[in-house]
Amino acid sequence: MDKLLFGALPYVLLAVGIVGAIYRYNSNRFTWSTQSSQFLENRTLFFGSFPWHYGIITILLAHFVGFLIPSSVLAWNSVPVRLYIFEASGLALGFLALFGLLALIYRRLTNSRAKAVTTGWDALLLIVLLIQVVTGLMNAMLYRWGSNWYAASAAPWMWSVIKLNPEVEYVASLPLFTKVHIFNAMLIVCLIPFTRLVHLFVINIYKYLVRPYQVVRWYSRDPKTENVVQYK
Amino acid sequence: MDIRAQLSMSFNLDKCIGCHTCSVSCKNVWTSRQGAEYMWWNNVETKPGAGYPLTWEDQERYRGGWEVVDGTLRLKLIKDNKLRTLASIFFQPNLPTIDDYYEPFTYDYQNLFNAPAGDDQPVARPKSLITGEFMEKIVLGPNWDDDFGGSPLYATNDPNLKNLSDSQKECLTKFHKLFYFYVPRICNHCLNPACVAACPSGAIYKRGEDGIVLIDQKTCRAWRFCISACPYKKPFYNWATGKSEKCIFCYPRTETGQANACGHACTGRIRTVGALFYDAERIEETAKLSDDKLVEGLRSIVLDPSDPKVIEAARNAGIEDNWIAAAQRSPAYNLFKKWRLSLPSHPEFRTLAMNFYVPPLSPILHQVKADKGGLFDPETDGFFTELENMRVPVKYLANLFTAGNESLVVESLKKQMAVRMWARMKRVGDISESEVKNALSQSGLTAQDAEDIYRLNTIATFKERFVIPETHRESKTTIDPRSMYEKRGTIGFGFKTKEVIGRQW
């Protein structure tokens, strides 16, 4: 069972997610959107979107750092005070995200306009994300110092998956909540091409920070060289 | 000099009858789709009035446009700090919501046919086009405050009424003094567009060839900063597709030399379209000018297309001869720069709007004349000394069109009146020639100018009102002319994939 869930299925899920996202980007870019619904409802959204995004983005970044450089996380955590600060802020951000997510779900359940623009995929995504956040918080609270054992078990497992040599032992001994958390994470990646999660890829934003304010395009000139021109 | 071309529409407000034919044409052609029902790329609002969306001119609330702080030009919305964009991307405090426009609705017409027999007449109840639910009551709709409907609720909130004395505000409330006019609005296709500057995706762009501002539907990610940043509130959010949309200046029509749908349909013939040449190098310095100098600054970066130096520069910049010829006959140039009749809408927003309005004349208020039945005799009553008694206060027009500079409004009004006197002398002959000469020279027009202005505003043919040069897109490098030929008469513009209406997934 573990072999299937953490040895084989990851490849299926990740492949669907990545290939699917590339396919959707190339074939149907028109649908690549956050599908913002602030225009229809903006009171509850404030209490949902802000905490949710600030919470989840920081936590995701922390996961990413732990995945890329697990040894430095372990080194940071070797001093207890730093470990406490790290874990406590992680927990706080997790609750922030949970609060936001619950507000988002509440909004989609109760506001008739938000409901009108909610598709099945939207609902599925919110449920999957809720499972993810709840299991994440359970991990943090039930099994102490997750940032340590994450770096020592989940991160090496992820690396082993990437190296096409999945070492299921790393995760096989983890508690159930953690297994659900890990599996669900791959499910989320798999959902990217089917849901609004495509909005995670915001490469254009980085361009925005360095580009001049004004954008001019000339259809009579070579788009590659002269599309973006500053006015001044 | 970096010379570029721009298509520009002019609106003669003196002739607008508020019939909304323009709005309906635009809607029929471009926005009769799910998610776009509430959009009026062209709308006509009654002024004084709250407008569409409600109080769009109130930048304390929406923070649209630019401001000059310590000599730098910065977007009001983010105070020149792009990190603010990232911080507020998840939720935008200044975004208008559907309630500021109106919830689109239809009626349950089926009930008129299918209702079971009963004691009462069946009615068609309003139904929301978003949720499909019945609506208790329609609280806002297109042109809700048209012709002063609900003016105590709406028109009194018009931001342009600021700095007006109570007696001036009587044009809103006092029965004998009441007066309003209509302002049709489309996207201004600005030279310094705030919508473009605010877009984190770089999806909005100004076209180099004709100045039309477009939203790339495949790059837009619904960050919706354009909507907040545009002070005219002319980008709209399509709630179904999750993309912003705006007036496209009917580019598929103008590229082939046809008139814009709204302009073509205009029954009052208030609209003219023509090309302008401008100096792109001076955009920033112009946008930084102090409020009272903005209109003059805008007039000075619009270049004279008959000046040999300008013609040469235009040729060097790759502007084709048919554009130069069109610019020389451009009604936009004549109205804005040559005759100095038309004015931009709210220049203080500093986006350098490129559509222009001829401010409306309104009757002179005079107690004695009102007693006589309100007739105004231009010769004896001395229009030129009584402008301050106009029903629509000059101050109000100045707030709308010149960032408060009253002399520019007065100049335009005097010119319009002089042309009327000239025309009356010609047609009716009850005004003496010396009087007309006097009026013309006082307002800075020649008899030839008067003749031309009169012609453009009355009997001008379609070709004189819409001087739109073709762009010959088919010969441009980025499009394969063979595919243009193949597609002729088939799927037309838009995506090559299946038609996209509403949300796809």
Ligand code: HEM
């Ligand atoms: C990379 C940076 C991100 C940006 C700029 C961003 C931006 C946005 C925006 C603008 C919206 C639309 C909100 C509205 O309705 O107006 C949104 C919605 C949403 N985002 Fe993000 N987001 C980011 C990252 C994430 C991440 C990491 C997740 C979770 C894995 C996420 C999950 C969601 C969800 C579930 C919604 C839908 C909320 C609803 O129910 O309305 N986002 N995001």
Ligand code: SF4
């Ligand atoms: S009017 Fe608004 S939408 Fe149009 S170009 Fe100007 S800033 Fe952009």
Ligand code: SF4
């Ligand atoms: S120019 Fe075309 S798209 Fe723009 S408002 Fe007029 S009809 Fe609509």
